[in-house]
Amino acid sequence: MLDTVSVALPENGYDILIGPLSETAARFRRLAAGRRVLAVADTHTGSILPEGTALFFTSGAGGEFVFPAGEASKTFATAAAICAAAARQKCDRRSLFVALGGGVVGDLTGFAAAIYMRGVDFVQVPTSLLAMVDSSVGGKTGVDLPEGKNLAGAFHQPRLVLIDPAFLRTLPMRERIGALAEVIKYGVILDGAFFSFLEQHAAGLTAEVTDPALFGRIIRRCCELKAAIVVEDEQEHGRRALLNYGHTFGHAVELLSNFSLSHGESVAIGMAIAGRLAVTTGFWSREDELRQNALLRAAGLPVRLPRKYNAAALLEIMRHDKKCRDGRVVVVLPCGIGRAQVVADLEPVRLMEAMEQCHD
């Protein structure tokens, strides 16, 4: 069974194919025909790749580049090393990069593809749930700086995305749960029916063995929702900002926890705080907030802000977020399950109130 989601951008549209790699490989081979291919993976992806997959991607002319797994690799230095590897492999402007891995591999490889010889094509093969539902779709690429995450990057759309849910079998549960924060986020801000679907299948979300049919449906819907947003607003001048729901608070929590809380856990807490704020400002109802938080909990995610994270300290971090305009904090607030809007003119005291009400 093969699902296709089309990202219908006017100039650089592409397809997301969801199904076994054995069925999507032909499409990749057509794209790669006659071009040099540089396959990029991290040390972790290398070990979980099914026998022969790496070989299959580099069966034409080209080579591989593997770097140490982990966010610490997401640097200018690794992007430079990918470009250098491409040069040594004699990649030219027509060459193709392939990202085999999670978000770090995708962001780095996409960034290297955006800048190598001022831009070459690339293909995303996400292997984590987070990359499947979020980072591999939409063309945001980048690297971290000591001063902050994703501070340098480019908008560069892939030419093709191949998603094989079979990769999820080996994904650690904590990573799966983290990605579910983004999955639930799509439901809250964009699609009430999808939110209800997730409520009905809550038990399956954290079942020890992933149900490929369930996750195939979840991934497809998330890709459809994200694709629609990206087509409307490729470079985040407007509606795409809705996808930051839970992230303004979440990034601050993640940073203040010194990354002891995962991205997904931080986003879940951020959604709980934004949901609280939406109640106190009258954007949505107490019932909506309870439904959101119940689903987050059912997925194994936290919805309380540990007391040690001070509201004033979080606010200070939010003021330096790269999405902040002239020091004004911009937040996304839901106005019912399935709808949300960007709000820029809230008093800082309202934000702090909401954070304090979420303290555990």
Place this chain on the structure above:
Amino acid sequence: MLDTVSVALPENGYDILIGPLSETAARFRRLAAGRRVLAVADTHTGSILPEGTALFFTSGAGGEFVFPAGEASKTFATAAAICAAAARQKCDRRSLFVALGGGVVGDLTGFAAAIYMRGVDFVQVPTSLLAMVDSSVGGKTGVDLPEGKNLAGAFHQPRLVLIDPAFLRTLPMRERIGALAEVIKYGVILDGAFFSFLEQHAAGLTAEVTDPALFGRIIRRCCELKAAIVVEDEQEHGRRALLNYGHTFGHAVELLSNFSLSHGESVAIGMAIAGRLAVTTGFWSREDELRQNALLRAAGLPVRLPRKYNAAALLEIMRHDKKCRDGRVVVVLPCGIGRAQVVADLEPVRLMEAMEQCHD
């Protein structure tokens, strides 16, 4: 006297203002109003900047970043350092970078602006003749890798270019002469009347004191010619490739000389070789070739290939040029003074012949 050349790109057009900075400053201040500004210069530019200029650019909120002058600084590490400085200065997506210097400063600052928070605006203030007539117009930005020059970069147009010919007074003669190779190139490939103008003013090109009126006219015409090409073909899919005239051979010569020949000297030799090839293949006449080479010589540029640079070795380097497609060397040949075309199907032996005929 203030000249304006408009680069009429459909989405990101901008103006090039040619005249004293004292007259163009108002336009800059309007653009920078209410935004944080990061002024980037190298150690050399810092020392030649007229008293107060640096201050003037950073009179609003913002700061400066100065890096060691020279091509050796044109690396990922310096681009990362510029982004880090921007982050420390609390630059956001609306901030403005300013490049004060020659090609290296412009290429690096433009690249940093292209990627900082996935793209911020930048202004070019070129201080060398080469940057004024070439690198500050057109939006090509980038850094070098150990594997090759400009191997990573982005197309990112400036929002404004301010050219003050007064900076040329302090430019070393060898640098001025190097830039004249690009100036003469514009005449050969695009504008016979401009070529004749340069012939008539040949003595002024290398006069000890630069004539601001003469150089003002030269800079304006070069900017007009380059702007017209860039508007037609922003990302070099077609006609923009004409600007590589002399560069395919020239880059190889520059590399084989281990940079003991300057870029301009190498391009002049490259133009002489391409001019020779255009005679042997019947693209232009022996008389055209003689006119081109006489003007290059009058400008103080070499037109003979030192015998120690072997034709076979040069050809091998050209085969690995980033503009090379599938190992086929693409050259630009003039078909008369003022016209040129891209030629991709020449036998390697013809290229070697032309190189050998240019040996000194």
